[in-house]
Amino acid sequence: MNLNINYCSYCGADQLAEEIPAGDNMPRIVCSQCGSIHYQNPKIVAGCLVTWQDQVLLCRRAIEPRYGLWTMPAGFMENNESIEEAACRETFEEAQARVTLDGLYGFYSIPRISHVYVLFRGHLDKQEFGPAVKAWR
Known part of the structure; x- marks a missing residue:
């Protein structure tokens, strides 16, 4: 397990350890000061295979990871x-x-990156689309 949590989000202590809490069977990050358990669970990614007539709408990634590659529109829930x-x-x-x-x-x-992807089929309501307006910094 990766200890990528530096401080307890409940008490602020920096005394975190990996252990199997009582009644559990998996290693978790536990605060040695207050006993809070910090669960790390997979991220859910939602997206859509979008069609318009006989065409598919794809997005070209403008950020890492996978900069420049084509993908279906999707992101974290x-x-x-x-x-x-x-x-x-x-x-x-x-x-x-x-x-x-x-x-x-x-x-x-995809267990190696702790992601679960849920993709839907969908169709454009109107033939209107364009590049993302997100300003990534």
């Missing part, structure tokens, strides 16, 4: 949104495209 909302939001953020979802396309687990 936010708290307080459904997986479907995340797929539509990410499609708009990445490609300025509004879509209607047509069902699940695929579900992929």
